[in-house]
Amino acid sequence: MRDRWRAVGVLAVALFAVNVVARLVIRLGFDGDDTAADRVSLAMFLVIGLILAVLAFRWGQDRPLGRWAADVTAAVGAALLLTVLVGPLLVGQNPFGGGAGTFFAQIWLYLAATAAGVLVGYLTVTALGRDHRSRILKRYAEIKTAKPRRPVRR
Secondary structure, eight states: OHHHHHHHHHHHHHHHHHHHHHHHHHHHHOTTOHHHHHHHHHHHHHHHHHHHHHHHHHHHHHSOHHHHHHHHHHHHHHHHHIIIIIHHHHTTOOTTTTOHHHHHHHHHHHHHHHHHHHHHHHHHHHHTTOSHHHHHHHHHHHHHHHSOOOOOOO
């Protein structure tokens, strides 16, 4: 159980770190340039989606869907809270400084990027037949076909 929470914490910190790096790049390299800031933000969302796609592909192979989905949801929730509430403070901004529209837009974009990444990873592992459930069903079918058939006596 302890390792499970450690993995959730590491994932949340990694997702938050991607956001912090993007904010620092925008602040130090492109302060005032909205087009460049938008491109860096897009790259950040792509990196977050890619991390979660790889993770969903990997965890989907050896863990039941309910277990790893709960872990990813907890990590994304923690990372989201850190991103929208603590992230702006690290670069000297107010989390609510852009208004409610900007605040909620951050949340929706973050959730869309994470959902897309998880969906791509899980659909890929499922399409390849390498997900946990497919492996269990394959093992079950192999065991059932390996047993000798009992003759019926009359």
